[in-house]
Amino acid sequence: QVFTFNRVEIQVKPSAKVKNGVPMSIVCHADITKSTDFRLYHNFTIFKNGKLVFMDVTDKGEAHYDIRAARSSDTGDYECTVEANGKIRSSNSLYIRVTGMTKPILTAEKKEVLEGDVVRLRCELPEEEPPLHFTFYKIKMNSEPEKKQIFEPYRNFSVTTFSVEEGDNILQFDCSSRRHVNFEWEVSEHSNKTLVTVRELFIKPTLTTRPSSNITEGDRIQFECSTVAAWMRGIEIILQKNRTILKSVQDEKLLKYSTVATLEDSGEYLCKVDQRRTSKTTKLNVVVSELFQKPVLAASMENLDENGELTLSCSINGFHRANFSIFRKNASGGIWLKNSRNLTMRVSVNDTGSYFCKAEVKGIVKQSKPVGINVFAPVSKPTLSVVSGLPEVVLGKTLQLICHSSMGTPPITFTFYKGNDVEEIVINDTYATFWDGNITRDDKRGYKCEAKNNHSSGTKTSNLLNVTVIVPIRNASLGSVPYGEVEDGSEIAFLCSVNEGSWPIHFRIFRKTDREVLLYEKSENADRIVWRKEAMSRQDTGSYYCLASNRANLDVRSQPITISVILASWQKGVIAAFVLLPLVGATALTLWWFLCKKKKAKGPSLEMSGSALGTNLTSEKLTRQHNDGDYYSGSGYIEDSENHMKSTDDSKGPDLESAEVEYTEVEVSTLDPHRGIDSVPIHFPAPEQKGTETVYSEIRKANN
Numbered sequence: 001q002v003f004t005f006n007r008v009e010i011q012v013k014p015s016a017k018v019k020n021g022v023p024m025s026i027v028c029h030a031d032i033t034k035s036t037d038f039r040l041y042h043n044f045t046i047f048k049n050g051k052l053v054f055m056d057v058t059d060k061g062e063a064h065y066d067i068r069a070a071r072s073s074d075t076g077d078y079e080c081t082v083e084a085n086g087k088i089r090s091s092n093s094l095y096i097r098v099t100g101m102t103k104p105i106l107t108a109e110k111k112e113v114l115e116g117d118v119v120r121l122r123c124e125l126p127e128e129e130p131p132l133h134f135t136f137y138k139i140k141m142n143s144e145p146e147k148k149q150i151f152e153p154y155r156n157f158s159v160t161t162f163s164v165e166e167g168d169n170i171l172q173f174d175c176s177s178r179r180h181v182n183f184e185w186e187v188s189e190h191s192n193k194t195l196v197t198v199r200e201l202f203i204k205p206t207l208t209t210r211p212s213s214n215i216t217e218g219d220r221i222q223f224e225c226s227t228v229a230a231w232m233r234g235i236e237i238i239l240q241k242n243r244t245i246l247k248s249v250q251d252e253k254l255l256k257y258s259t260v261a262t263l264e265d266s267g268e269y270l271c272k273v274d275q276r277r278t279s280k281t282t283k284l285n286v287v288v289s290e291l292f293q294k295p296v297l298a299a300s301m302e303n304l305d306e307n308g309e310l311t312l313s314c315s316i317n318g319f320h321r322a323n324f325s326i327f328r329k330n331a332s333g334g335i336w337l338k339n340s341r342n343l344t345m346r347v348s349v350n351d352t353g354s355y356f357c358k359a360e361v362k363g364i365v366k367q368s369k370p371v372g373i374n375v376f377a378p379v380s381k382p383t384l385s386v387v388s389g390l391p392e393v394v395l396g397k398t399l400q401l402i403c404h405s406s407m408g409t410p411p412i413t414f415t416f417y418k419g420n421d422v423e424e425i426v427i428n429d430t431y432a433t434f435w436d437g438n439i440t441r442d443d444k445r446g447y448k449c450e451a452k453n454n455h456s457s458g459t460k461t462s463n464l465l466n467v468t469v470i471v472p473i474r475n476a477s478l479g480s481v482p483y484g485e486v487e488d489g490s491e492i493a494f495l496c497s498v499n500e501g502s503w504p505i506h507f508r509i510f511r512k513t514d515r516e517v518l519l520y521e522k523s524e525n526a527d528r529i530v531w532r533k534e535a536m537s538r539q540d541t542g543s544y545y546c547l548a549s550n551r552a553n554l555d556v557r558s559q560p561i562t563i564s565v566i567l568a569s570w571q572k573g574v575i576a577a578f579v580l581l582p583l584v585g586a587t588a589l590t591l592w593w594f595l596c597k598k599k600k601a602k603g604p605s606l607e608m609s610g611s612a613l614g615t616n617l618t619s620e621k622l623t624r625q626h627n628d629g630d631y632y633s634g635s636g637y638i639e640d641s642e643n644h645m646k647s648t649d650d651s652k653g654p655d656l657e658s659a660e661v662e663y664t665e666v667e668v669s670t671l672d673p674h675r676g677i678d679s680v681p682i683h684f685p686a687p688e689q690k691g692t693e694t695v696y697s698e699i700r701k702a703n704n
Contacts, residue, residue: 001040002035003035003040004087005030005032005089006031006032007089008030008080008081008090009080009091010026010078010079010092011027011029012024012025012027012078012094013025013026013027016095017097017099018096019100020072021071021102022070024096024098025066026064026067026078026096028062028063028080028082028091029061029062030044030061030082030084030089032061039059040084040085041057042057042060042061042063043082043084044082045081045083046063046080046081047080047081048074048078053065070098071101071128072098073129075098075181075182075186076095077094077095078093078094079094099186100188101186102128104123104134104176104177104188105125106123106193107121107124108173108194111197112199113198113199114164114200114201115164115198115199115200116275116277117163117164118163119161119173119196120161121161121194122159123175123191124156124157125177125188126156128179130152130154131151131153131180132155132156133151133180134150134151134158134177135149136148136149136150137174137175137190140167141170146162164198164278168198169197170197170198172194172195173193173196174190174191174194176188176189176191201275201276202227202228202230202235203228203280204282205225205237205281205282207225207239207269207270207271207282207284208224209223209224209284209286215289216289217261217263217288217290217364218261218364219288220259220261221259221265221288222258223258223269224255224256225237225271225282226253227280228253232251234275234276235253235273235275236250236251237254237271238272238274239255240269240270241269255271260364261288265288267285267286270282292319292322292359293318293319293366294368295316296369297313297357297370298315298371299311303374305376305455305456306348306377306378306409306455307347307348308346309344309347310345310347310351311344312343312355312357314341314342321361322360322361323359324340325340326355326356327357327358329353334356337355349376350375351373352374352375353373354370354371354373356368356370356371375409376408376409376454377409378408378453378455379405379451379452379457380406380407381405381460382405382414382450382451382460382461383404384448384462384463384465385465386402386465386467387402387433391465391466392467392468392469392470393469394469394470394472394551394552394554395439395471395552396472401416401449401465402431402433402434403416403431403434404430405430405431408453409453410428410429413451413453414431414450414451415450416447416448416449417449417450418436419445434449441471446464446465448462470502470551471500471501471502472552472554473500473548473552473555474500474501474556475498475500475556476498476547476556476557476558477496477497478494478496478509478558478560478561479494479495479561480493480544481493484564487567488538489535489537490535490536491533491534491536492532493530493533494520494530494544495528497527498527498548498556499527502551502552503527505524505548506521506522506523506549506550507522507524508547508548509544509546510546511540511543511544512542512543512544512545519533536563536565541563543560543561543562543563544560545557545558545559545560
């Protein structure tokens with residue numbers, strides 16, 4: 001039982017594009033080749049958009065998926081799969097399009113409703129599958145339909161409500177549906193139309209006035225607003241004008257409102273009846289004729305000097321039979337002054353303000369526009385001063401002046417002058433400020449200001465203000481004599497100077513070591529100071545600098561200089577003496593020790609060399625002197641001289657070898673054992689061939 005799949009095909013009847021409601025059959029066909037004629041069961045599976053929609057097992061070569069009435073939800077990609085004895089083969093994909101949708105069904109919960117109620121509607125497509133978009137329509141006569149759109153992702157029906165409003169009598173509703181299929185919209189036709197009858201709760205109100213026309217100011221006018229209702233419970237009637245409620249009644253069918261007509265009562269009135277969710281209105285326009293015009297208040301003068309006379313007159317154009325009153329305006333309305341057409345008074349500054357008058361005819365009171373009255377006190381002589389206090393300004397800074405008048409009714413006009421030039425005009429209450437940023441070093445012009453108001457006395461002028469220009473300090477420097485080094489105990493002079501700056505200048509000199517120490521300060525009407533410091537000490541070594549400042553309040557610092565305090569000459573001598581004397585003593589002791597050591601080492605050699613060199617001379621001399629006292633042989637020194645001469649002769653060459661050497665005697669005087677050490681000169685004559693050379697030496701003999 002060998003078989004093989006040749007191919008698997010999927011087909012649709014009658015066609016791949018059908019109309020909504022038409023029967024449709026999807027056929028899955030398997031072409032199989034068998035080795036023998038045996039029964040082979042096939043498992044047919046049909047998918048729509050990847051979802052299983054049909055399944056059948058048969059020994060036939062094809063399977064049919066019949067749809068009795070095609071719907072738009074049947075649109076999609078279909079695919080067929082066949083499985084037999086473990087072998088599986090699938091067909092190609094087939095796109096089937098169902099055009100159109102079924103007609104929705106609309107039902108209303110009630111066929112008759114009251115004004116203010118709501119109509120509940122249900123739109124359904126029982127043969128369609130979600131998701132669906134529903135649109136409901138509320139249709140009224142001579143108006144655009146009201147629409148509501150609802151999306152139902154999981155239901156094939158939708159429910160909504162519409163409110164019944166004023167004027168709704170017979171309402172008509174319908175609905176439609178649509179779905180989104182492969183980036184296209186399938187739209188259904190409109191549903192059946194459903195009629196709903198609306199029953200009124202009450203009729204539209206009526207609004208009337210008495211008198212109905214030719215209303216004049218002073219007439220009493222009465223408004224009446226009424227309605228007819230099925231039941232009065234919960235009904236409310238409201239009368240309003242320009243959003244202002246004049247009167248209202250509840251659970252009654254008639255409202256009455258009466259007032260004395262004024263010109264301001266002209267306008268549109270609104271009668272409104274509310275019950276439950278229903279509201280109905282009626283409008284009425286009322287015109288009130290003017291009985292008389294507003295009065296006019298006239299003043300003899302609006303700007304007066306203090307103690308001047310003021311006359312106020314109130315009048316109505318073309319009308320004289322009225323009751324007049326004159327008032328002064330305040331925060332609460334007005335202060336009554338007089339019941340009269342005219343008012344005359346002598347004014348003070350406190351009478352400044354607004355005045356108005358009222359006229360009354362037949363109970364109608366009208367008020368005039370206010371008139372402003374200004375009473376002026378004369379300005380006092382202004383004072384001009386510098387805001388900072390002192391009449392001075394730092395060069396490069398802005399000068400701020402203030403002109404003040406202690407008395408005078410505002411507004412006051414202040415005029416600033418620099419020299420004879422007008423710099424600025426300021427209008428203020430009691431003072432004005434002026435800034436001058438164009439100040440030069442040699443600016444000598446003075447300042448003044450003028451003040452005036454509407455008083456007839458005229459202008460007052462301040463005293464002339466002269467302002468000193470302060471030049472800031474520039475380039476401070478510090479020097480000293482001597483410079484750099486000074487001996488301990490000596491005097492030093494410091495010179496601190498500046499290139500420019502207004503006097504007086506405050507100088508300060510500091511020494512800086514591990515901290516800054518103020519040494520000297522002084523204010524001078526000069527550009528330099530000299531400070532002398534006596535008896536400098538080692539503690540005064542350090543860095544020095546000076547600060548210079550004036551009324552510009554700017555400290556200018558010099559470059560620092562370094563002063564070193566060194567030892568005086570006599571101090572150096574004392575130190576040298578204390579250092580050298582021990583060295584000289586040590587040297588002398590060392591030499592004495594060395595001579596003594598050589599004397600003891602070379603004593604015996606003197607006799608040997610003496611007998612060998614000149615027996616006759618030495619023996620004779622020594623014998624003759626033997627009894628004269630103690631002798632010091634001095635052999636060591638003679639030997640040294642001999643050796644020295646010998647070495648000298650050797651160095652002088654062959655000319656000295658033939659020279660005859662002569663010796664002289666050495667006498668040592670008798671030494672007093674109590675004197676200590678004596679010195680005797682020793683003379684060594686040089687050879688005659690080369691002149692005479694004398695060699696001196698000292699022989700020191702200790703007491704022992």
